[in-house]
Amino acid sequence: MPTTQRIHEQPSIGSVLCASCGIPADAEYFDEANIEEAPETGRTSIVVAFSLPAQYCGVLQYFSQYTDRFAQSCANVDTPGLEWMIRLNGRPMYPYVNLRQVVNPWGYGSFPIAIRLEENSTVEFAIRGVEFDGAILNQKPARVGGRLVGRYWYNPIYGDGEQ
Secondary structure (H helix, E strand, O other), X not given: OOOOOEOOOXXXXXXXXXXXXXXXXXXXXXXXXXXXXXXXXXXXXXXXXXXXXXXXXXXXXXXXXXXXXXXXXXXXXXXXXXXXXXEEXXXXXXXXXXXXXXXXXXXXOOOOOOEEEOOOOEEEEEEEEOOOOHHHHHHOOOXXXXXXXXXXXEOHHHOXXXX
């Protein structure tokens, strides 16, 4: 009676890992960005998102934020009436939750991060309208934006390895 065996493949040229970061040499980049109207108080908007294809893993490497207030002056890092968060599969990713300021401004080199994205996951940059002091009502940003940058690659662990 024939038996089914798992085949252990040897690494191919396409699956060679980078010596410094461990990411496969054949990994693809993703770079998703969007600018839209700021959400009203009590509403949440997904400014930008990226979904990995089935059988692919990845890493989120950078994110950037934009507000029209910051574009007027680099001193306008506060985002009154708005909270930013990065979510993975709908769950907030600590420490990128409840941010009320621009920590990685759009158009400037941002600090690198390394958030592992498991197979078939979705990463979102969301923004929520929150209550704030009415005295600064005219200071609430009217337009907001987000950018997510990272890499993704095929992971043979999730493929069909049986014959």
